[in-house]
Structure formats: C-alpha cells, structure tokens
Amino acid sequence: MKVRALKQRMMSIFCSKYGISFLILVGFIISVSILLHDMDLPGFPAVKTATPGGKSPPDLQSNFCSFQPYSEEESLEKAVEERHLLNSVTWPETPLIPVNFTLKQTSDPAHSTFTILPGGGEWRVGDHLKIIIQVKDFEGHPKTSGGDFIVARLHNPKLGAGVAGQVVDLLNGSYSAVFPLLWNGSAEVEVTLVHSSEAVTVLRRLNREQPDRIYFQSVFRSGSVSETTTCNICLRPNKQPICNYTDLHTGEPWFCFKPKKLSCDARISHFSGIFKENLRKNEKELFKSHVNMKVSIPALGSPSVLVLPKKEGYNEKNNSVVSPGPTGYYYQNVWRALGGTTVHQFNSSSAITECLKGKVIHLYGDSTIRQWFDHLRDALPDLKEFNLHSLKQPGPFMALDYPNNIMVTFRCHGPPIRILNVQTSQLHYIANELDNVVGGSNTVIVIGIWAHFGNFPIDIYIRRLQTIRRAVMHLLDRAPGTLVIIRTANLKDLTLLGSFSNSDWYSLQQDKVLRAVFKGINVHLVDAWEMTLAHHLPHNLHPQPPIIKNMINVVLSYICPKRGG
Numbered sequence: 231m232k233v234r235a236l237k238q239r240m241m242s243i244f245c246s247k248y249g250i251s252f253l254i255l256v257g258f259i260i261s262v263s264i265l266l267h268d269m270d271l272p273g274f275p276a277v278k279t280a281t282p283g284g285k286s287p288p289d290l291q292s293n294f295c296s297f298q299p300y301s302e303e304e305s306l307e308k309a310v311e312e313r314h315l316l317n318s319v320t321w322p323e324t325p326l327i328p329v330n331f332t333l334k335q336t337s338d339p340a341h342s343t344f345t346i347l348p349g350g351g352e353w354r355v356g357d358h359l360k361i362i363i364q365v366k367d368f369e370g371h372p373k374t375s376g377g378d379f380i381v382a383r384l385h386n387p388k389l390g391a392g393v394a395g396q397v398v399d400l401l402n403g404s405y406s407a408v409f410p411l412l413w414n415g416s417a418e419v420e421v422t423l424v425h426s427s428e429a430v431t432v433l434r435r436l437n438r439e440q441p442d443r444i445y446f447q448s449v450f451r452s453g454s455v456s457e458t459t460t461c462n463i464c465l466r467p468n469k470q471p472i473c474n475y476t477d478l479h480t481g482e483p484w485f486c487f488k489p490k491k492l493s494c495d496a497r498i499s500h501f502s503g504i505f506k507e508n509l510r511k512n513e514k515e516l517f518k519s520h521v522n523m524k525v526s527i528p529a530l531g532s533p534s535v536l537v538l539p540k541k542e543g544y545n546e547k548n549n550s551v552v553s554p555g556p557t558g559y560y561y562q563n564v565w566r567a568l569g570g571t572t573v574h575q576f577n578s579s580s581a582i583t584e585c586l587k588g589k590v591i592h593l594y595g596d597s598t599i600r601q602w603f604d605h606l607r608d609a610l611p612d613l614k615e616f617n618l619h620s621l622k623q624p625g626p627f628m629a630l631d632y633p634n635n636i637m638v639t640f641r642c643h644g645p646p647i648r649i650l651n652v653q654t655s656q657l658h659y660i661a662n663e664l665d666n667v668v669g670g671s672n673t674v675i676v677i678g679i680w681a682h683f684g685n686f687p688i689d690i691y692i693r694r695l696q697t698i699r700r701a702v703m704h705l706l707d708r709a710p711g712t713l714v715i716i717r718t719a720n721l722k723d724l725t726l727l728g729s730f731s732n733s734d735w736y737s738l739q740q741d742k743v744l745r746a747v748f749k750g751i752n753v754h755l756v757d758a759w760e761m762t763l764a765h766h767l768p769h770n771l772h773p774q775p776p777i778i779k780n781m782i783n784v785v786l787s788y789i790c791p792k793r794g795g
C-alpha cells in the first residue's frame with residue numbers, strides 16, 4: 231500500500247507539471263552526437279562512445295527527479311528517518327555563481343594555507359594534532375564563507391603509515407582538521423581541496439536539474455523488428471507513452487519510453503552512456519585538475535611534526551573514542567582497525583582457504599565489488615571460475631573450490647546500473663536477491679552499491695538503501711548466523727567528466743547516508759572511504775591491488791575473527 235502510494239506520487243511528479251517543452255529536449259537527444267574521450271563510469275573501461283548530447287536543453291526543470299517526502303499518514307517513522315538522513319548530509323550554503331562570474335573570487339588551493347597548531351611543546355603517540363586551514367581566492371583574499379570540500383591525511387611514506395583527518399567547516403573560510411597521532415616518528419600533514427565551494431554549487435545544481443546526464447537506453451526486439459528507447463528512474467514527461475518496469479516486490483521505479491511498434495514486453499537489453507555536460511565555459515573552469523580540483527593546499531610553516539613514543543598507559547583503541555574519529559589507519563602498509571574487529575593478515579592462499587572453508591560468499595553490487603570477486607578468484611588456486619558465459623561487466627559470476635566446499639558469486643545491482651550492455655533478464659535488485667538467500671552461519675553476504683547513484687538526488691539512493699536494509703533485516707531474522715558486510719564508497723580520480731558522473735562530493739553524501747541507514751543493524755562495514763583516503767596510492771574509482779588486499783583482509787577478519795595467517 232505504502233509503496234504504491236509512493237509511486238503514484240512519484241508519477242504525479244513526472245506527469246503533472248511539465249509538458250511540451252520536453253519534446254525539444256528529446257529532439258536534441260536524438261539529433262546530436264558527440265565523441266566522448268573521457269568516460270569513466272564505474273564498470274566502464276575508458277572508451278570512446280558515440281552518444282547523444284549537445285547544447286543545453288532550453289528549459290531544464292528543477293527537481294524533476296525527486297521523491298516527495300513520505301507523508302505523515304503514510305509512515306511517520308519513515309518520514310522522521312528520511313528527515314534525519316537528509317540532515318546527515320546537509321552541506322553549508324555555497325556561493326551563488328552569476329552568469330558572468332570569473333575564477334578570481336573562487337577558492338584557490340595555491341593561495342590557501344594550513345597551519346599546524348602548536349601542541350604542548352612535544353608530540354606523543356596518543357595525542358591529537360590539530361590544524362587550521364584558511365581558504366583564499368585567486369586574488370589571495372581570505373574566503374569568508376564555507377562549503378569547500380577539503381580532505382586531509384597524516385602520513386609517513388617511509389613507515390607506510392597514513393590516517394584520515396576529520397575536517398570541520400568553520401563556515402567563515404576557515405576549516406579545522408584533527409588527526410590522532412598513532413605512530414612513533416615523523417608525520418606529515420597533507421590537505422587537499424577536492425572541490426571549491428563554487429564547484430559544489432554546480433554539482434548540487436546538476437543533480438537537481440540534470441540527473442539524466444547519465445542516460446540509459448533499452449533495446450526492444452521481436453522477430454526482425456528492433457527499437458531503442460530511453461529509460462530512467464525519472465523520464466522527462468513528453469506525452470509519449472511509457473513502459474512501467476517498476477519492481478513489484480521492492481517498489482524500485484524504472485521506466486522506458488514505449489517503442490513505437492513493439493510492446494513493453496519486448497525489452498531485451500539495457501545500456502548507458504554519458505551526455506556532454508550542459509555547463510558554461512566559466513563553470514567548467516571550476517573543475518580543473520592542477521588548478522582547483524583535487525589540489526594540495528600548502529603549509530604555512532612546516533607540514534610535519536616529530537612524534538615521540540607513547541606515554542605510559544596509552545591504549546591505541548582509546549583513539550576511536552574521539553568522535554567522530556577515524557576507523558583505522560595504515561602502518562607498514564597494513565590496515566589496522568581502531569576499535570572493532572582486529573584486522574588479521576591473510577597473506578597466504580592457504581590462510582584464506584582455511585578461513586573460507588565450507589562458506590558461500592555472495593557479492594552484490596557495482597564494479598568496486600566485482601574487484602573483490604576477481605581478487606579472491608586470483609588469490610586462491612583451487613577457486614575456479616565456472617564459465618556461465620556471462621558478459622564481462624555485469625556477470626553473474628561464480629567460482630567454486632570443490633575440495634574445500636567454497637562458493638563465491640558476484641552479481642551486479644539493478645538499475646540504474648551504468649553498463650555497456652546487460653540483458654534485462656540479468657537486471658536483479660539486491661533486495662530481491664537477498665530474499666532468495668537461505669542464509670545461515672556458512673553464508674557471507676557482501677554488498678557494495680554507491681558509484682552508480684552519483685547523478686541522482688540523494689533521496690533516490692536513500693530509498694534504495696532502505697529496501698536493501700529491509701531485506702537484510704528479514705535475512706538476519708530468518709537466518710541470524712548470516713554475516714553481512716557492506717563496503718562504503720571510495721575516493722576516485724577526478725576529471726571534468728568524472729566529476730559529473732560521480733564526484734567524490736556525491737560519494738561523500740552517499741557514504742554518510744549509508745552509514746546512517748545501517749547504523750544499529752548487525753552488519754559490518756569495510757571503510758573504503760578512509761582506506762583510500764589514508765593510503766599513499768592515488769585515488770582511483772577502482773582502488774589498486776595493495777588497497778584491495780587490505781580490504782579483503784578486513785572482510786576475512788570479519789569472517790574469521792580469530793584466525794590469520
């Protein structure tokens with residue numbers, strides 16, 4: 231009942247307000263083709279694809295793809311939760327950017343500085359290091375408002391050590407960051423401006439006005455007749471008939487324009503691409519690598535401190551009490567948890583096999599979870615991939631180790647999966663998959679779903695996580711021994727186009743929402759955000775093998791908390 235009411239409201243959003251002007255949009259979609267040189271959608275190799283795109287649609291509507299808040303009669307509890315979740319991702323106001331703006335008054339990492347605040351004369355393991363960051367514009371004037379997206383880490387390359395800092399926006403152009411001191415020796419602060427507050431203004435607007443800048447299409451076929459139409463969670467209403475593929479079980483919405491000759495049942499495949507972004511030239515200037523996107527902010531004074539050995543009675547786990555402190559750190563390139571499960575090193579294939587003996591591991595999600603399937607398959611000589619004749623990106627995949635009775639499977643999540651090609655028969659929602667799992671103490675569920683939601687308003691992602699959570703809770707109720715592990719979002723390398731498909735700024739919102747949605751549920755998190763932020767390797771949508779190895783060690787430590795190798 232609730233789900234239906236929700237969907238009716240959603241469709242009334244699609245259908246009621248907007249009319250004929252969108253015919254123009256469809257015209258432009260069909261008419262123009264451009265070559266993209268820089269596509270890095272999750273799951274996509276960098277490919278050159280001819281895609282529709284082109285000049286700005288004349289009349290973009292705000293908020294055309296947004297759920298209505300739950301009404302109180304529908305569910306007070308859900309409404310309260312959604313408000314809470316939306317609050318968890320509030321971001322300070324960011325500057326309006328007039329049509330004729332220039333970079334001059336926008337945040338410039340080269341002019342900005344950070345300063346290490348003096349401690350009590352000496353630094354010791356167990357202390358905290360605090361810095362103040364002052365953001366300035368290209369003319370060297372201090373900014374007086376907040377909203378810049380800044381990340382910070384403390385590291386020592388020689389020791390293979392690194393930890394993420396907690397950055398706080400003071401809302402007046404200054405930011406503070408705090409780091410726990412966790413190792414003896416030198417520690418260097420690194421501060422990075424990921425996006426200026428002005429760029430955040432643009433990113434915000436894009437998700438409100440152009441969630442369909444990543445486009446989806448489906449091929450319909452019957453006999454020799456074949457047609458292709460546009461699909462999405464929200465279609466811009468244009469009076470064409472639509473096919474409704476809303477999932478009856480989860481209520482997840484999905485629609486395609488109806489093909490002219492074929493029926494809605496003739497849909498056979500799904501694929502996606504990316505439009506050229508509809509930005510003005512000066513707006514694009516806000517997304518320049520080496521200028522104002524993911525660029526280091528220099529130190530005023532020394533960026534490093536020398537940390538002396540810890541004081542008597544110090545216990546490193548106490549650091550996790552500093553809230554919100556980091557969840558772990560690297561030392562000798564090995565990830566150590568601060569509080570929670572101790573991370574063991576599973577260095578040999580026999581140690582991994584010993585841990586996974588008799589287990590079924592189901593991996594669900596995007597390509598960042600597919601990496602884990604690949605890693606396990608490659609790490610275990612007896613774990614052989616069974617040829618299911620699947621496509622390389624979506625899977626499904628299955629690997630079996632008969633002697634040790636281990637099964638590992640991977641399946642991609644459902645729409646809006648961004649993918650070069652997948653049969654519609656293979657588009658499964660994670661929640662529905664979980665409903666088909668028997669579960670039990672030999673079953674491990676691993677979920678990683680984030681990267682394909684970056685172009686949508688955050689409420690779309692919230693609702694998806696809520697349906698997954700409901701399925702997880704049912705699974706844990708009927709099979710309490712089941713272990714559920716969830717991978718959070720990670721930082722990635724940012725290009726202009728990459729920012730528009732899933733900027734780290736979007737990923738941060740998703741990361742916060744995911745933690746909030748699963749808070750208090752018996753699931754374990756792999757903190758991919760901090761594991762990529764704290765590491766010395768460059769940010770990458772698909773983190774490099776040394777980081778994956780550490781992530782897998784965290785996973786295995788959840789499965790086998792007592793063992794290691």
Ligand SMILES: *[C@@H]1O[C@H](CO)[C@@H](O)[C@H](O)[C@H]1NC(C)=O
Nearest residue numbers: 234237238241474475476478
């Ligand atoms: C789509 O289908 C769902 C499920 O049957 C239904 O609740 C919803 O109202 C439909 N939406 C439209 C626009 O037809």
Ligand SMILES: *[C@@H]1O[C@H](CO)[C@@H](O)[C@H](O)[C@H]1NC(C)=O
Nearest residue numbers: 328329330331332333334335
């Ligand atoms: C932008 O336009 C406004 C209004 O026309 C004008 O007042 C302002 O000086 C212009 N700014 C720049 C940087 O050209």
Ligand SMILES: *[C@@H]1O[C@H](CO)[C@@H](O)[C@H](O)[C@H]1NC(C)=O
Nearest residue numbers: 364372400401402403404405
């Ligand atoms: C910014 O705000 C912080 C916290 O309120 C304050 O300590 C600091 O002095 C302010 N900085 C400036 C430049 O006003």
Ligand SMILES: *[C@@H]1O[C@H](CO)[C@@H](O)[C@H](O)[C@H]1NC(C)=O
Nearest residue numbers: 413414415416537538539540
């Ligand atoms: C701390 O590091 C210094 C060198 O940086 C070393 O001489 C000393 O033994 C270390 N102390 C501990 C307790 O590890």
Ligand SMILES: *[C@@H]1O[C@H](CO)[C@@H](O)[C@H](O)[C@H]1NC(C)=O
Nearest residue numbers: 356542543544545546547548
């Ligand atoms: C750290 O925690 C332990 C156990 O909770 C406590 O005994 C110890 O005093 C704490 N140490 C510090 C430095 O806070």
Ligand SMILES: *[C@@H]1O[C@H](CO)[C@@H](O)[C@H](O)[C@H]1NC(C)=O
Nearest residue numbers: 562563564575576577794795
């Ligand atoms: C496992 O490998 C890591 C990194 O190579 C190393 O630091 C650690 O000592 C090894 N652990 C064991 C138990 O062999």
